[in-house]
Amino acid sequence: MIEQRFKCPNCQEIATFYGNPGETKVVTCAACNTKGRVIIPGEKQDNNVAIEVSHLKKVYDDLIAVNDISFTVKKGEIFAFLGPNGAGKTTTVEMIESIRTPTAGAIRLLGADTKTGFNQIKERISILPQEFHSFERFTVRETLTYFSKLYKKRANIDEILDAMDLQSHEKKLYRNLSGGLKQRVGVALSLVNDPEIVFLDEPTTGLDPKARREVWQVIANLRNKGKTVFLTTHYMEEAEHLADHIAIIHKGKIIAEGSLQELLTTYGEKTTLYIKNCHSEDARQLLEEKGFEAHSSGNGDIMVKIDYKEKVLEVLSELRHECIEYDGVDIRGSNLEEVFLRLTGARLTEEAET
Known part of the structure; x- marks a missing residue:
């Protein structure tokens, strides 16, 4: 506003x-x-948009860290923002959070221009930094209660403990918690002001696979409660599992954006369906006549290229219709990491970036 x-x-x-x-x-x-x-002057805002970034740019001397990027984040979705080291990801996030000042462009959070209206909406958002620490001698409940008093609007602590599955740990000292529990407390702290937008920076870095998946469930619960989550992560599987929408930044530019399925369809290899030990020499020809790209491997297997996994049932239905037998199937498709590597030529790492 x-x-x-x-x-x-x-x-x-x-x-x-x-x-x-x-x-x-x-x-x-x-x-x-x-x-x-x-x-009121200006274009009418879409009430379904939580974050709107328009022609954002950040220049340091001769370095263009962020180069005229635009994107929107809808209310109630998990938005994953990915990029290799030096891509401009951290700079972009810090400009959205009003930590850095843009060289050019505009940012709106919940309809408010952050240049002039950030004070009106700052209590409606929450930021969980990667390096989060709390008071060692506070219990979990004391930690949440203390930080909630920093805000005018406060969420119910019991409801937060329940949502984060922390009821059985509320009397434990923060210093005695495992890494996974500390991260869950961190996410819980991001809810004490009942925010509409939650910024999570690498929320599962350093956790073992079990603890990581527990935090994933916590993040998914935020979406279930109608919160908008802006997520940065170094784990491709995390973005695949959680994100409704994904944007990839490289060399200061947004190079790809969309749902996981849209990114895989647009930038990934076709899914390959392996039909094991197919008992018919006519199977490949049949599938080609039906419009499929099919190849014989020479050992009785047939490889069929399909655009998406939903086509698998269509292929198998054609074989059953012609009473063609086979021993089994194997499906191999692209994943987000393959798409990321193809677009950027780099892997996500856990090092600091621009």
């Missing part, structure tokens, strides 16, 4: 009010009760 001023046509009194660009507001003068209709 942005601040606007209304000058009463009757008594010339100035009234201050807040609204969104493109919105029409009826303002009542406090001095004489005269009403006036005001249209």
Whole structure:
């Protein structure tokens, strides 16, 4: 929301009010009760958008760290922001969080321009940094209670403990918790002000696979509660498992964006269906006649290239219809890591970046 001023046509009194660009507001003068209709300048905002980044740019001397990028994050979704070291990922996130000032471009959080309206929405967002630490001698409940008192709006601590599955640990000292539990407490802390947007920076770094999956469930629960989650991660499997929408930044530019399936379809190799020991020499020809790209391996197996896994049943249905027998099937498709490597030529690592 942005601040606007209304000058009463009757008594010339100035009234201050807040609204969104493109919105029409009826303002009542406090001095004489005269009403006036005001249209706030700017384009009307999409109420379903939580984060809007427009033509964002950051320049350090001769280095263009972020180069004219634009994207939106919808309310209630998990958005994964990926990029190799030096890609501009951290710089972008810090500009969205108002830690760094953009060279050019605009950022809106919940409809508010962060340049002028960040103070109005800062309590509606929450940021969990990668390097999170709490008071060693506080219990879990004391930790949540302490930090909740820093905000005007506070969530119910019991509800947070329940949502994060921390009820049985609430009396434990923070210093005695495992790494996985400390991360869950961190995510729980990001909810004490009942935020609408939660920024999670590498929330599972350093955790073992079991603890990592426990945190994944916690993050998924945030989406179930209607929260918008902006996630940065070095684990491709994490983005595959959690994200509704994924953006990949490389050399300061957004080079790919979409759902997991959209990225795999657009940038990944076709899925290969291996039909094991197919008992018919006519199977390959049959599948080709049906429009499939099929190849014989010479050992009785047939390889069929398909655009997406849902086509598997269609292929097998054709074989059953012609009473063609086979010993089994194996499906091998692209994954997000393969797409990432193809687009950037680099792997995600756990080192610091620009």
